[in-house]
Amino acid sequence: MNFTQPRLRLLSILSVALLVVGCASFYWLRHGGAPVDEGFGAEELNEGGIEDISALAPSEVQKRLNYLIQDTGETLRSLERLSDVQLSLTHSTSEPAGEQPLQYESLFVPYTSAQLKAELASIQGLRFAQRLFADGSEVRLDTSTLDPLWKRAAMPDEPTAEQYLPQRLVFRDGSEKTFAEFKAPPKVESEDMIASHDAFALAVNKPLASLGLTVAYRSYPAFRKVVLDKDQPKVTLDGQSFQLMALGDGSASVRLSTPKLSTFVVQGLDDKGRALYSNGNSSRAFPSDGDIAALHDYYNALLQTKDDFKQLKTGQAVQQQLERLSEALAAQAGPLKNTEVDYRFEATPQRIVIHVLDPMEDYTVEFTQVDNVLAAQARYIALDRKAERYGFIDQTGQWLIKPRWVQVQDTQVADTYTLFFPEKPSDPESQWQALRSQLAYFPAGSNKLVDLPFEHITEALSDGLLLVERETNGPYGLYDARHHRFVLPMKFVNPTVTDSLFIARIGKRTDLMEGLYGAYTLDGKEILPTQFSGIEHSAGLLYASSADRSREDVFDLEGRRINLQGYNVIGRFAGQQPLLVQDTKSRKFAFIDRQGARLPIKLPYDEVTPFSNGMAVVGRDGSYGAIDLAGRLRVPLDYDQINAFQTRYAAAIRAGGGTSLVLISQENKLFKELGSYTSMKVPENGNEARYYVRDRNNIDEYLVYDADGNLVQNDE
Known part of the structure; x- marks a missing residue:
């Protein structure tokens, strides 16, 4: 029509x-x-x-x-x-065909104007970023802390309508002006208000310290929430009516009589209160009597x-x-509007939730101090847009170093920058221009840049210490940026810095297997010489493999070997549990404490594994059991296999049990029979094991159990 x-x-x-x-x-x-x-x-x-x-x-x-x-x-x-039209509720229990996982929407939980006002009053730490140019600057607000609030104040998928008006501008040099005094003329005619994603221009290039901000926004003063289901298909409130007309086959129809200027949001919830994804809707509005x-x-x-x-x-x-x-x-004409809406969902909802929102009203909120993300500095990067070159200005906007670089980037270190120069192409006719980078810093009290003897700052450590790299795939070293000296020379590759240690191997290229590993303190003192094929720092100790990988020793952070001479380390110290070692000649096992003393635990076994959660699996002649921290055999040698104990249980196979997996306690009590296993993942000293077991009802499928025997997954 x-x-x-x-x-x-x-x-x-x-x-x-x-x-x-x-x-x-x-x-x-x-x-x-x-x-x-x-x-x-x-x-x-x-x-x-x-x-x-x-x-x-x-x-x-x-x-x-x-x-x-x-x-x-x-x-x-x-x-x-x-x-x-018939007004009786139609209800159907049949579900749409298909077994695809359902999608869900976010539950609509709106803020009233009063709630939004309270939330905005609690917001602190708003910031902005400022770009400086030769002839002005550009400011971009960071509204990430406000955006979730605007979303709660609007309908789902509705674009936010808030606008931002800068007020008082406070500059790094201590001066203050209003936004109107320094606002750059717009390219097109517009109001003073700006959207959150927009940047606004200033006709001055002085660095800002902070600014005041007025935010205009719209929100709903109040709303009503109505829940309809097959047991309560109709609700009437103060003359407003809400009726569920049909429910089933992945769809629902509702008829509403609501105030003419109000808006409403309808969501279909499943039995767990999750909002089902809506595939679309159609609506019909009609007049009242x-x-x-x-x-x-x-x-x-x-x-x-x-x-x-x-x-x-x-x-x-x-x-x-x-x-x-x-x-x-x-x-x-009456104050209410009548509407009927049909919604399509991926499954039939258990109930329909309707929010009726009062007409939006206009509000404002004041933020007296929004700070610049760039801290106060002696100098600032600025761009000459005409020359397309970067230089440095002071806090009044005057050039300290006139523009000469294609790009200038901050680093993790104060007063240190990466400078980019154009390189002459090897082919004079080439249209592509390569860039060369150089790290440089400003000495204290100087405005003259000094080049640094490396290309990359890989990591900024504490107290001005830097892990630096000379070139891509090149050697690493430790550099003291406070005193501008090397703590460790650039002759290492594959470095690892943990706590107060520097572990790396001697070499010039990370892509070449050369040299052996050593360990040093961050002030350059050698702990372990560069004579190991690998070094691992774990819980205050160093585990080092010999150059030929035939032996592993454990050292303290002073470089003192803890394990007994002639014994090889197996595993790691975990908590207060002892460490397993093995005599390299006799192949006999022993346990030592953190001081290296041998513990009086008798081990008349062919096989011993490290302690895991207070129990160590032992074996003799192909039969397995487990001992406790005192060396007592708590689980007798009655099993074909026992895995590392998790917090409470271990997975085991009883003698003659084939692949039938059971969970046993530290007291050798049967906790649960899992079934025929296909594979498993069992960490030491944890509780994150996963056991993959054949499904008794379908041998082509398997079930997944956790360390406590709970079914966590049924893989198809």
Whole structure:
């Protein structure tokens, strides 16, 4: 049904939009019946509204009046043609076909204006970034802490409408100005307000310290929350009504009667309270009985105006009369709007939640101090946009070093920068220009840059110490940026810095396997010489493998070997548990404490594993058990296999048990039978084991159990 422009204007007064789809239609009480066709011919009509009637000739005024009468009559006749719909709830339990995982939306939990105001009052630490140029600057606000609040203050997927107005500007040199005084002229005409993602320009290049900010925003003063389901399909609150019309087959239909200027959000929730993903919706709005009664009265008043046309005498009098009728129509129409909405979901929801939001209102919030992310400095990077070169300015915006670099970047170290120069191409006809970088710093009290003898700062450590690299894949060293000297020369590769240690191997290239590992303190003292194939720092100790990988020893952080001479380390110290070692000649096992003393634990076994959660698995002649920290055999040698104990249990296979996995306690009590295993992941001294077991009901599938025997996954 196509409406002409005047009819749309008329229906907007009633907040009515009509859509007839299939057999979905509505019925309203007849208020004296719909008018018959007025029978006007095209030559008797002047299409238009009421706003320009006073400018028309008398004959055209009458034609315009005819048009308004016919337009209103057609609207009433359209409403009359709509038929009734059954208002009983339709409920279906069948689900859409398919086993795809369901998608969910975020639950809509709106803020009222009062809640939003309270949240905004608690916001601290707003910041901005400033780019400095030769002829001005650009400021970009960081609104990441505010954005979640705006989302709660708006409907889902609704773009935020907040705007930001800078106020007082405080500069690094101590001066203050208003934003209006230094605002750069816009490229296009615009208001002072800016959107959160926009940057605003200043006509001055002085570094800012902070600024004041006014934020204008819109939010809902209040809302109503209504829950509908098959047991409670209809709710009425203060004249507003909410009715669930249909529920099933992955869809729901609701009929609402809500205030005309309000908005609403509908979500379908599953049995766990999660919002199901909506595949789309369609809506139909229709007038109330009061709206139609008002439209009938308006139609009759138009007919009376036609009868009184001669008494009105002028077009201006007719226009004034029609304006009064329109105002009366708007006043007489009911305050509620009727809407029916069909929603499609990936599954049938258990209940429908409706939020009805009051009309949005305008608010503002003041942030008196928004800080510059760039800390106060002796000098600042600035760009000459005409020359496309970077230099350094002071806090008043004056050049300290005039622009000469293609790019200048901050580093992790104060007063240290990466400078980029253009390199001459090897091919004079080449259009591509390579860049060369150089690290440089400003000595204290100087504005002259000094080059640094390395290309990359890999990591900034404590107290001004830097892990640096000479070139890509090149050697590393430790550099003291406070005193500008090397603590360790650049002759190491594959470095690891942990706590107070530097572990690396001698070499010139990281992509070549050369040299052996050593360990040093961060002040350059050698702990272990460079004679090991690998060194690991763990819990305050160093585990080092010999150059030929035949032996592993453990050292303290002074470089003293802890394990006994002639014994090889197996595993790691964990908590207060002893460390397992093995005599390299006799192959006998022993346990030592953290001081290296051998513990009086007898080990008459062929196999011993490190302690895990207070138990060590032992074996003799292919049978396995487990001992406790005192060396007592708590689990007898009755198993074909025992894995490392987790916090409470160990996975084991009883003698003759094939691949049937069980969980046993430290007291050798059977806790659970898991079944025939396919694989497992069992860390030491943890509780994160995973056991993959054949499904008894389907041998082509397997179940996954955790360390406590809980089913955590069923892989298809």
